[in-house]
Amino acid sequence: MTLPIPYARQGTIDSPRSPVRTYLRGLAASSRRVQLVRLRAAVAALTDRQTRDVEPAEVLSIAWGELTPEQARLIRDATARTYDLAHANGILAAVRGVLDAADALTPPLAKRLRTVKGERVPRGRHLTAAEKRKLFRACAKDPGPAGIRDAALLGLGLTCGLRVSEVAGLNVADYDPSTGELTIRRGKGNKDRRLWVSNGAQDALADWLAVCGMSRNGPLFTRLRKGGTVMPGRLSPSGLQAIIEHRAAQAKVERFTMHDLRRTVVGDLLDEGEDIVTVAAIAGHASPTTTARYDRRPEERKREAQSRLTVPYKKRG
Numbered sequence: 001m002t003l004p005i006p007y008a009r010q011g012t013i014d015s016p017r018s019p020v021r022t023y024l025r026g027l028a029a030s031s032r033r034v035q036l037v038r039l040r041a042a043v044a045a046l047t048d049r050q051t052r053d054v055e056p057a058e059v060l061s062i063a064w065g066e067l068t069p070e071q072a073r074l075i076r077d078a079t080a081r082t083y084d085l086a087h088a089n090g091i092l093a094a095v096r097g098v099l100d101a102a103d104a105l106t107p108p109l110a111k112r113l114r115t116v117k118g119e120r121v122p123r124g125r126h127l128t129a130a131e132k133r134k135l136f137r138a139c140a141k142d143p144g145p146a147g148i149r150d151a152a153l154l155g156l157g158l159t160c161g162l163r164v165s166e167v168a169g170l171n172v173a174d175y176d177p178s179t180g181e182l183t184i185r186r187g188k189g190n191k192d193r194r195l196w197v198s199n200g201a202q203d204a205l206a207d208w209l210a211v212c213g214m215s216r217n218g219p220l221f222t223r224l225r226k227g228g229t230v231m232p233g234r235l236s237p238s239g240l241q242a243i244i245e246h247r248a249a250q251a252k253v254e255r256f257t258m259h260d261l262r263r264t265v266v267g268d269l270l271d272e273g274e275d276i277v278t279v280a281a282i283a284g285h286a287s288p289t290t291t292a293r294y295d296r297r298p299e300e301r302k303r304e305a306q307s308r309l310t311v312p313y314k315k316r317g
Contacts, residue, residue, distance in 0.1 A: 019064050019102040023094075026101075028186040030165035038094040045078035045091075046071060064095075065102030086123075127256060127264045132158060134251035136200075141250075144228040145211045150247055152208035153221060153240065155201030156182075157258060161265030161283050164237040164258035170220040172213075177206060184284065193284055266294040 020039065024032045040054040043062065047054070075095060079088040132154075139151035156162065162170075166184050174183045180197040197205055212222060212230045219234035235243075241258060248255055262283060269279045280291040 018060055019098050020060050022101040023097045026097075028165075030163075030169060030186075034090075035094045035097070038091045039098065041079065041083075041091050042075050042095045045075050045082070064098045067099070124260050124263050125254075125256060126267045127158075127253075127260060131251075131253045134253050135247055138247050138251040144224075145208075145230065146224055146228065148204070148207045148211055149221065149224065150243055152201075152204040153243060154247070154261075155204040156197065157244075157261035158264060158268075159197060159199075159201040160195045161262040162258075163262065163284070164240055166284075167221065167240055167258065168219075168235060168237045172209070172216060172218060172220050175205070175209075175220065177202075177209065191284065193281070195282060263294045266291055270295060 024035060027035060036056055036059065037051065039059045040056065041051045043049075043054045043059055044051045076092060079091045082088070083091065135154055136151055139147045139154065141147070142150070153167070156167065160182060162184065169185070170182075174185065175181070175197070180202050182195045182197050184193050184195065186192065218232055221235045221240070223231045223233045223235055223239070225231060237258075244258065244261075245255060266279055266283060269282065270276065276288045276291055280286075280288040283291055283294065285291045285294075
């Protein structure tokens with residue numbers, strides 16, 4: 001079912017006061033593209049199309065503040081049917097953000113876009129201590145600058161638990177080697193936060209800065225030529241993921257993502273007895289509830305607990 005969609009008046013699409021533009025301006029640059037795709041998915045739900053068939057200009061052309069309660073329910077129901085919980089709720093959060101930015105009195109309508117409830121088997125995993133050792137041994141076997149850079153990247157991921165977009169956005173100036181202080185600028189929710197790099201991660205980062213040049217301006221993690229020459233270009237999120245996949249294959253470690261390093265940091269800190277509020281602050285989560293969902297240790301603990309249960313059956317033969 002589709003319903004007639006209200007479109008904005010002529011000349012308002014490019015207006016800086018557009019609710020879509022207002023909403024996107026309040027986000028970190030790394031989040032804007034993701035949220036625009038989510039808004040395209042919402043429009044696709046309204047018009048019974050695929051996301052790829054919705055142009056960004058159409059997202060801007062809709063008079064979001066004039067959507068009806070029926071259209072709000074249509075967005076929620078269609079996304080709940082089409083996507084997994086996390087993706088569906090991400091789309092609904094993006095639409096709520098635009099509705100709140102609209103000129104009309106939209107909060108009652110935004111409230112109709114309630115979070116989709118439910119629970120699914122969690123994605124991702126927690127890296128073990130043995131896997132970490134294998135990864136750093138693989139980096140150590142590479143005598144060139146790439147081995148040092150990749151060890152620094154892994155060390156940062158396994159101590160600070162950064163989002164891949166945050167790692168890609170780091171500059172040399174964001175790190176103080178004398179104290180280990182690392183400043184994350186304009187992270188998710190357009191928030192800055194401070195973290196501290198220590199022990200082996202700090203040593204790996206010091207070695208990388210000795211290679212790439214601490215005094216230079218520009219990105220912290222850069223591309224390298226085949227001969228090992230440091231290039232000025234910033235590594236993209238996909239480039240960072242490609243690096244860790246390469247090292248995982250070398251180390252004969254099951255594939256993992258940068259986000260799995262975040263999950264590992266959360267689990268390791270909770271194992272060390274840190275309170276969940278502190279862990280949430282380190283991860284850059286607005287709510288400890290989000291942090292709890294990152295913890296993959298309970299799956300291993302369930303496996304260990306169930307292994308202690310016995311069934312009185314003897315294998316035949």
